Amino acid sequence: MAAEALLEVRNLSVCFDTGDGPVYAVNGLDLEVRRGEVLGMVGESGSGKSQSWLAVMGLLAKNGRAEGSARLGGEEILNLPQRALRRLRGDRMAMIFQDPMTAMNPFLTVGRQMTEVLECHRGLSRREARARCVAALESVHIGDAARRLSMYPHEFSGGMRQRVMIATALLTEPQLLICDEPTTALDVTVQAQILALLDELRQRYRTAIVLITHDLGVIAQLADRVTVMYAGRQVEQAEVHTLYGAYRHPYTEGLLRSVPRLDQPRSERLATIPGRPPDLARRPAGCPFEPRCAYVTEICRQRMPPLVSLGDAHLRACHYDGALGRAEIGA
Amino acid sequence: MSEPALLEVRDLDVHFPVRRPGLLRSPLTLRAVDQVSFDVRPGEVLGVVGESGCGKSTLSRALLRLIPVTAGSVRLRGVELTTLEKAALRPLRRSMQMIFQDPLASLDPRMTVGEIIAEPLKALLPRMDRAERQQRVLRMMQQVGLLPAQINRYPHEFSGGQAQRIGIARALVVAPELVVCDEPVSALDVSIKSQVINLLLDLRAEHGLTYIFVAHDLATVRHIADRVMVLYMGRVMEITDRDALYARPLHPYTRLLLSAVPIPDPTLARQRRAAPAREELPSPLALPSGCAFRTRCPLADARCVAERPILREIDGRYVACHHAEAAGA
Numbered sequence: 001m002a003a004e005a006l007l008e009v010r011n012l013s014v015c016f017d018t019g020d021g022p023v024y025a026v027n028g029l030d031l032e033v034r035r036g037e038v039l040g041m042v043g044e045s046g047s048g049k050s051q052s053w054l055a056v057m058g059l060l061a062k063n064g065r066a067e068g069s070a071r072l073g074g075e076e077i078l079n080l081p082q083r084a085l086r087r088l089r090g091d092r093m094a095m096i097f098q099d100p101m102t103a104m105n106p107f108l109t110v111g112r113q114m115t116e117v118l119e120c121h122r123g124l125s126r127r128e129a130r131a132r133c134v135a136a137l138e139s140v141h142i143g144d145a146a147r148r149l150s151m152y153p154h155e156f157s158g159g160m161r162q163r164v165m166i167a168t169a170l171l172t173e174p175q176l177l178i179c180d181e182p183t184t185a186l187d188v189t190v191q192a193q194i195l196a197l198l199d200e201l202r203q204r205y206r207t208a209i210v211l212i213t214h215d216l217g218v219i220a221q222l223a224d225r226v227t228v229m230y231a232g233r234q235v236e237q238a239e240v241h242t243l244y245g246a247y248r249h250p251y252t253e254g255l256l257r258s259v260p261r262l263d264q265p266r267s268e269r270l271a272t273i274p275g276r277p278p279d280l281a282r283r284p285a286g287c288p289f290e291p292r293c294a295y296v297t298e299i300c301r302q303r304m305p306p307l308v309s310l311g312d313a314h315l316r317a318c319h320y321d322g323a324l325g326r327a328e329i330g331a
Numbered sequence: 332m333s334e335p336a337l338l339e340v341r342d343l344d345v346h347f348p349v350r351r352p353g354l355l356r357s358p359l360t361l362r363a364v365d366q367v368s369f370d371v372r373p374g375e376v377l378g379v380v381g382e383s384g385c386g387k388s389t390l391s392r393a394l395l396r397l398i399p400v401t402a403g404s405v406r407l408r409g410v411e412l413t414t415l416e417k418a419a420l421r422p423l424r425r426s427m428q429m430i431f432q433d434p435l436a437s438l439d440p441r442m443t444v445g446e447i448i449a450e451p452l453k454a455l456l457p458r459m460d461r462a463e464r465q466q467r468v469l470r471m472m473q474q475v476g477l478l479p480a481q482i483n484r485y486p487h488e489f490s491g492g493q494a495q496r497i498g499i500a501r502a503l504v505v506a507p508e509l510v511v512c513d514e515p516v517s518a519l520d521v522s523i524k525s526q527v528i529n530l531l532l533d534l535r536a537e538h539g540l541t542y543i544f545v546a547h548d549l550a551t552v553r554h555i556a557d558r559v560m561v562l563y564m565g566r567v568m569e570i571t572d573r574d575a576l577y578a579r580p581l582h583p584y585t586r587l588l589l590s591a592v593p594i595p596d597p598t599l600a601r602q603r604r605a606a607p608a609r610e611e612l613p614s615p616l617a618l619p620s621g622c623a624f625r626t627r628c629p630l631a632d633a634r635c636v637a638e639r640p641i642l643r644e645i646d647g648r649y650v651a652c653h654h655a656e657a658a659g660a
């Protein structure tokens with residue numbers, strides 16, 4: 001675990017101004033991403049996964065503000081001027097999304113969109129850029145690459161479009177690749193291909209990957225370390241085997257136990273987490289998971305549990321110290 | 332096996348004409364559902380799985396006559412549905428209802444929860460008086476876990492999981508026998524998904540319902556289904572009892588699907604991560620000759636190119652594969 005941090009995020013908060021007042025989508029995020037590792041971030045929708053990384057990328061919506069710090073290779077990048085951010089995004093970090101169509105221009109050929117990246121950022125000639133694009137498509141296992149460059153996004157399947165997005169992201173050889181639910185819209189068969197591809201690229205180029213997903217199965221396959229988000233906060237973080245085998249947060253327990261899974265005997269009822277995530281516009285004094293937690297005590301309602309180390313790079317935010325195992329079956 | 336089937340589907344075809352550019356070119360035919368036959372037994376949950384584009388939603392909609400059937404037969408308790416006149420569809424709608432994937436998109440945003448749930452009652456049981464209708468709506472809301480106080484709220488005020496409860500209430504309020512659930516939990520978060528699955532199982536027990544449960548997630552289907560039908564490119568690949576299917580899938584496509592389901596255990600997941608599927612789906616407008624799966628099948632041989640496999644019985648399961656015995660070995 002001596003690998004150096006490529007990105008250090010410290011006390012990052014994201015706040016949106018809305019008609020109902022300020023909404024804190026992310027509160028005090030603290031983590032680092034190391035060279036060549038896959039950091040998984042898991043949580044349900046609205047837990048702040050996307051906004052955390054959009055903030056790092058400088059891509060928040062107009063009514064959003066980021067506070068705190070994010071250092072890439074030691075250099076502060078949070079809230080840099082747009083020009084500097086654009087250069088960083090083309091060069092040292094890239095982000096891909098669940099639906100590649102939203103990031104593509106439907107009226108431009110795939111080749112045009114890809115070569116543009118290189119002509120802008122690297123000042124390559126059209127011909128050089130084209131050759132690089134062909135190589136990039138080949139590296140993500142798209143056959144017949146030269147011909148595909150003249151096709152339009154809608155002529156590709158969902159899985160192929162995601163490969164094109166990954167190839168485009170890799171053109172500038174970024175040190176950090178942020179993947180936001182990259183396989184959520186895909187079939188499991190195609191998902192397996194894309195995950196294998198990300199794994200291969202990480203090994204080949206030592207690209208650090210942030211893998212954002214709501215799917216614990218996806219994280220288990222690829223991540224080295226995992227952060228669990230709930231209501232805009234990190235509630236647990238650990239090395240992947242620790243998180244799945246020796247989790248210490250009630251929410252992590254609830255998530256892991258409510259997933260139907262093929263590797264275990266079928267149970268009559270699924271475990272559930274009762275209730276639903278809180279409204280972020282209300283900021284509770286205590287633990288945000290308190291209304292749904294089976295281990296709640298008085299202090300949980302009064303004081304926000306801080307994220308503390310349990311040793312071995314295992315962090316969690318919870319007041320409860322006893323044994324877990326009480327997750328609700330079947331509500 | 333002795334009880335008569337609730338729903339019998341035989342050689343069902345749903346074709347769509349697809350125009351090609353060029354005036355004189357004749358349109359191509361997209362066979363979204365191709366020679367599909369199966370039974371649904373009273374009280375069971377039949378899971379339907381397959382990748383997107385394999386015809387799951389088209390089949391669901393065709394069963395309810397929401398889209399036209401090209402050929403074949405669908406019989407509910409022996410009554411042929413494909414030839415029914417529009418006017419005669421009303422009793423069918425009472426017996427068969429549908430729950431959709433995207434809960435918010437499938438609810439009319441201008442109607443209150445009460446109006447949404449009451450609507451099928453108004454349409455299908457027009458003689459029911461207001462008071463009774465209101466009673467039924469409230470009882471249904473309670474059964475799906477909605478509060479009476481929410482009756483005058485609008486769909487956008489609800490989260491995805493709550494909205495799906497409204498969709499379920501709307502489907503069940505007319506007391507149907509058969510409910511076709513098209514990916515009802517796919518859009519929901521993990522913790523909410525398990526709540527809704529448990530709810531569907533409770534309602535089935537309480538009301539003696541029969542479900543056709545369409546999903547692309549094989550782990551969820553294993554949880555809820557008694558039998559599973561696997562579709563590929565509009566064709567049935569395998570129909571098998573749940574435990575047999577998950578323990579020993581006979582069709583190569585079933586095996587492919589199962590091998591791709593992510594396992595939330597890092598040790599197992601990494602052991603398995605070796606061999607993801609080759610190739611993607613073929614174009615539905617240019618299916619391979621013979622077996623539709625042969626372009627992705629590790630067992631494909633000359634016979635698979637030449638001859639379309641029929642659905643045949645092997646050890647009490649139905650499999651459409653020339654080499655099913657080898658695949659299951």
Ligand SMILES: Nc1ncnc2c1ncn2[C@@H]1O[C@H](COP(=O)(O)OP(=O)(O)O)[C@@H](O)[C@H]1O
Nearest residue numbers: 016025044045046047048049050051052061280
């Ligand atoms: N432009 C915006 N204005 C107000 N709230 C927003 C805006 N963008 C996102 N949010 C809110 O931020 C919260 C966290 O969202 P997000 O990071 O997208 O969650 P996740 O990626 O975990 O699903 C959500 O409650 C979302 O509604």
Ligand code: SF4
Nearest residue numbers: 287293300318319320
């Ligand atoms: S702090 Fe209290 S309420 Fe929050 S997760 Fe821990 S035990 Fe549950």
Ligand code: SF4
Nearest residue numbers: 622625628635652653
């Ligand atoms: S019939 Fe042939 S190609 Fe089709 S699934 Fe069986 S072995 Fe594979």
Ligand SMILES: [Mg+2]
Nearest residue numbers: 046049050180
């Ligand atoms: Mg997101």
